[in-house]
Amino acid sequence: MQVMNLKTDQDIVREGDRPSRSCLILEGFACTYKVTADGKRQIVAFNISGDIPDLQSLHLKVLDSSVGTIESCKVGFIPHEALHDLCTRNPRIAAAFWRETLVDAAIFREWVINIGRREAYSRTAHLLCELLTRLRAVDLAEDHTCDLPITQSELGDALGITTVHVNRVFQQLRTDGLIETNGIRLTVPDWAKLKQVGDFDPTYLHLEQDRAA
Numbered sequence: 001m002q003v004m005n006l007k008t009d010q011d012i013v014r015e016g017d018r019p020s021r022s023c024l025i026l027e028g029f030a031c032t033y034k035v036t037a038d039g040k041r042q043i044v045a046f047n048i049s050g051d052i053p054d055l056q057s058l059h060l061k062v063l064d065s066s067v068g069t070i071e072s073c074k075v076g077f078i079p080h081e082a083l084h085d086l087c088t089r090n091p092r093i094a095a096a097f098w099r100e101t102l103v104d105a106a107i108f109r110e111w112v113i114n115i116g117r118r119e120a121y122s123r124t125a126h127l128l129c130e131l132l133t134r135l136r137a138v139d140l141a142e143d144h145t146c147d148l149p150i151t152q153s154e155l156g157d158a159l160g161i162t163t164v165h166v167n168r169v170f171q172q173l174r175t176d177g178l179i180e181t182n183g184i185r186l187t188v189p190d191w192a193k194l195k196q197v198g199d200f201d202p203t204y205l206h207l208e209q210d211r212a213a
Contacts, residue, residue, distance in 0.1 A: 001076045012067045012075060013054050021077045022058060025051045028073030029149055033157070034065050043158035044111065045104070046070075046131060046150070050138050055101060058083055071149045099206075106204045115160045118199065123159050124169045125198030128179065132188060133202050144188040 003026065006012065012023050012030060025047050032045040032053050044065065047053040053067045058080055087094035107130075114126050131148060135141040152166040159166065173179045178194045180187040188194050 001078050001082075003074060003076050006069050006073045006075055008069055008071050010069045012069065012073075013057075013063055015063055015066045017057075017063045018061055019054065019057045019063065019080075021079045022052055022054050022083060023067065024076040024078060025049055025053065026074040026076050029070040030067055030073055030075075031070055031154065031158070032065050032067050041157045042160070043154060045107065046158065048134060048138065049140060052097075052100065055097060055104075058097075070151075070154060103206050106206060110204045120159065120161050120165055120169050121172060122198055123161075124155070124166070125173065125178065125194050126200050127155070127159060127198075128186070128188070129195055129198045129200035129202075130205070132186070133205060133207070137205075137207050144191045146186055147184050148186040149184045 001024070002021075013019055015034065027049055030047040030051075030053065031043045032047060033041050033043045035041050045053065047067065054063060057063055083097075087097065110130075114123050118126060128148075131150075132141055132144065132146055135146045140146060152170070153163045156163045156166045161169075170179070170181070173194075174181070176193075178188065178190055178197065180189060194200075
């Protein structure tokens with residue numbers, strides 16, 4: 001595996017690429033995104049430590065989305081040849097990769113519901129619940145506090161709303177006592193209420209347990 005340190009806002013792979021390797025996020029935040037013909041970006045997933053956001057490229061030869069860094073990241077690149085060999089020799093690892101792609105699909109389904117059927121306030125709360133739950137699962141959050149180096153512009157691209165709207169929603173979430181922010185530090189004083197507002201049920205993440213409960 002080749003390990004590289006990448007800068008903020010740097011593409012790891014691009015839509016249309018025919019990669020011969022997959023990337024493993026070792027440190028930092030990244031995102032999977034697509035861009036419309038008129039240049040508008042839609043973030044379809046946030047990627048954290050332990051994620052392999054382009055695992056599908058092991059079997060789908062042309063990428064249909066891009067992956068880029070949100071902050072400085074350490075990324076490992078694993079040749080497809082090595083992954084194929086590993087899966088052939090160890091069926092349990094092949095099954096784990098299959099499970100990973102199924103969980104990704106479950107998250108994509110939840111994001112469709114979030115953007116399509118929830119109002120901006122609930123939509124934002126849901127996303128914050130998801131991120132905190134996932135970060136806790138890999139020991140990157142303490143209690144209900146974590147570092148979240150995602151800009152309001154990036155949140156807008158993920159939630160399908162403007163940066164101004166994101167700012168207003170965050171102000172309302174603070175006023176309602178659901179979140180506190182200090183730079184990139186996010187604290188959730190009332191986790192139960194935030195989950196209620198966000199209509200958040202962590203089942204779709206398929207973790208062994210909701211460690212943020």
